[in-house]
Amino acid sequence: MKVIELKNVSFKYDEEYVVKNVSFSIEKGSYTTIIGHNGSGKSTIAKLIMGLLEKEKGQIFVDGLELNLENLYKIREKIGIVFQNPDNQFIGSTVRDDIAFGLENHCIPHEQMDPLILKFAEKVGMLNYLDSEPTKLSGGQKQRVAIAGVLAMYFNVIIFDEATSMLDPQGKKEINELIEEIHREKNITIVSITHDIEEAVKSDYVIVMDKGKVAMEGKPEEILLREKELIQMQLDIPFTLKFKNELKKQGVNVETNLKMEGMVDALCQLNLNK
């Protein structure tokens, strides 16, 4: 079942089209990554889906509802977004108030709010900062708070627009694991706009944007081994592909596997210098 569907959507800033005739759909319960270089139209797509920008042409459906003025607020109850720079998203004067704000807007009864705030502040590792001012936190801590706020609302769909870009690798790993956990347990659809090719490797479905269009889409193993096209679109290639290329250069032929574990197994079978 499709939870998000775009049909021939276009959008322009001034005279320039940044999204051109884009159609794709996202399966309910999937973990979809959208990759593409800066300026390829990824973030614009997210804002169009949220109704933060108005499309020029085409149709957008969220959970069966067409995005229009009449449905806008119904749609925003189903879908949440975390932006890259959460500074633009903070409202509360403390971390606690900020998480509470979204819950209040969703008419969560007061007695249910506190446990939710505590639960998600703990999950993102910000329990000790509930009374801190969001603006005084570090970039990565702000991202943690913004993510807690959105997770606590249990939307059907959450869009993460490079929402962990300022986290340290370990923190990023923890937050990504948390997002995966919520995704699995609550069957929440995740749309992650990311530059992290390794995150795309682990996702269910990959959409590649280039110059405002969908350049490729499919399962990771169908998309992420297409080295020439990825490089042409100024994207990174998976580490395992780089490894395979170096092996080949030095005369060792081994089948490419997107996962590191798969490469290790393949190398074990070659029985090199054990």
Add this chain to the structure above:
Amino acid sequence: MPIEFKQVSHEYSPNTPFAYKALNEIDLELAEGKITAIVGATGSGKTTIVQHLNALLLPTQGEIVVVDKTIKSTEKPKNLKALRKQVGLVFQFPEYQLFEETILKDVAFGPKNFGVSEEDAQEKAKEALKMVGLDETFYERSPLDLSGGQKRRVAIAGILAMDPQVLVLDEPTAGLDPQGAKQMMGLFEMLNKKHGKTILVVTHDMEHVLDYCDEVVVVERGKIAMHVSKEEFFEDASLMVKANINPPAIIRMRTMLQEKGFAIPNTVLSLEALVKALKKGVA
């Protein structure tokens, strides 16, 4: 001209309910002419450290010697302007600070502010733009029309136009696509190798630390947990585990292969060396 932190502490909002000690009696000596990475978990104090370098923050205790100036808790350095000229600090998302009508004006703003004549400021701005790879076709364009990566280059050029000896960058590649990020790191490498700038870069990207930096400083809960050469850092995987750092892909692969019984020395830090080591011993 080393940079030295002596027993430096910093507490935010002291004597309020929000009081928070971000740095706790740190000692740190940074050598000249190197690219040093400052790494550590979010909130560990990295940004607080770098903001001390041009006296944007003053220590609440201890002192910092930068270039030939001393920054103390009790007194601002006598010549703050000269210090800020020698130490260029580039914030997170510096592109939000662009404001002039044209790129050339924006970049020339810094030197003009330091009393350089309009003409000379323009010359310096042109040189700086050239360094960051933006040619004359950009001079009269609005900085707001550029892509994220280009905007960031303009912001960095604005700092370079003041010709600082030390360039401090706080997460300069956050939000850039992988190629943009590589070009950005390549720019710092060039500024270091060709123009002899001492570079301090706060980063989370361990691949960048491995590819571009000379030394690694690990900050942990307001303390310096480690200060080692890049080689030392990546050769000993236990150091990364200790610092709670997720190693770069090449190091994870090295460890996985070692665990499967492949004889790969810890000195392997590149794909080329990894494959060579794998092939060794095969007839």
